Amino acid sequence: MSYKIEVSGLRKSFGSLTVLRDINLKVESGQVVALIGPSGSGKSTLLRCLNLLVMPEGGAVRIGKDSFAFGDGSKLPAVREQARFRSNTGMVFQHFNLFPHMTVVQNVMEGPVSVKAMPKPQAEELARKLLAKVGLSDKVDVFPNKLSGGQKQRVAIARALAMEPEVMLFDEATSALDPELVGEVLGVMRDLAAEGMTMIIVTHEIGFAREVADRVVFMRDGVIVEEGPAREVIGEPKQEATRAFLSHFHNRG
């Protein structure tokens, strides 16, 4: 069995607050893993450790062929090494973080052109293809401030895909969207999962997690409380904490 992502003994604290304690996680190639848990549980921090936007204090992270060890005795990876490592993962943020001074197509081209030195015509072709894939062929030349939240997030997904990453990370990608716009973004994510993209999704969309994720990881207070096949963790949680967390959603829906 080949794992695309391997996390072992990962630790992180902010000052005196420990956010992650000894996290171990393995994700198979082509798998979709949903990270769920109450806010402050460390799930977003874990996701951001995977592309070094947050620098772990201990443990090791491997994605594809690249791996880093952190903590005692291991030097922080050099700036260029960090950049190369990040270019192999695509990240989608809660607040989209599109570049407002670039048009939609320029946003998507920016990664390949400035990181991979891809010739512009080739990058533009790639960008147009990806924008067609997320259903935004008609928005290629507009600026992000003319888009709805759902459209912005789909551009952000196309921008991340343009780097042709091995792994896609979604950090509450639909949390900032109006309810009627959530579906279009989840649709794009569903398509990606069906194509066999390896994905880690931090989400509050429990229904979506159950439907799309192969595995669900429930976190609380910086530890993984329970993990397993989506239907088991969400349908028949073994841990009391998981049941308590999920009951909020069942009561609502």
Added chain:
Amino acid sequence: MDYTWNFDIVWSYRWIFLTGTAVTIGITIAVVVLGLVAGLIAGIAQLSRSPTLRWLSWAYIEMFRLTPLLVLLLWFYYALPIMTGIKLDAVTASVVTLTLYGGSFYAEIIRGGIVSIEPGQSEAGLALGMTPARVMRRIVLPQAIKRMIPPLMNQSIIQFKNTSLVSVLAVPDLLYQGQVAAMDTYRALEVYTVIAAIYVVVLLPLTAIVKRAEKRLAQSN
């Protein structure tokens, strides 16, 4: 008031006013350009990871921002030679002082413009695999510069007016020439009115440009 205005005398000094205006504009251009360089260096040093650079730039900015310009001019012209043996001529001392003074204000504008860009922008650039330097060049600065332009232009307008202080070192700028003319002619009222009008006339188009830039910025956000 039964004062008889006499602008004919002033008119006969027109060439002196003109060269004075040219000197004022020339000094302004020099101190704006050099000041922007100083400000860019100090502003970026403020955001550096090195505590030494941060401390040095902080010390520079506060020292120049908090000292009256007239005091600085006199210090660089009269005190610096005593302390270091380096004697600057009046024009050089003026340009150096105004550059460093203006640079301390520019530095704050530049630093403020850079930190005003949401951290999410840098994160998005880093997540694509850009190095921090490339993120600064491609993502942060293009957005930050747009926000900096109106305050930088305002500061430059202030710099233009600040140049009048160099007349105390007998640099032949507009105000200095005016003082000479006023003393020659005993026509202080006419001379200083004309001098004031020249400052306004030169700056009026610039303030209009700043207003337009501010409006365009407000629209694009």
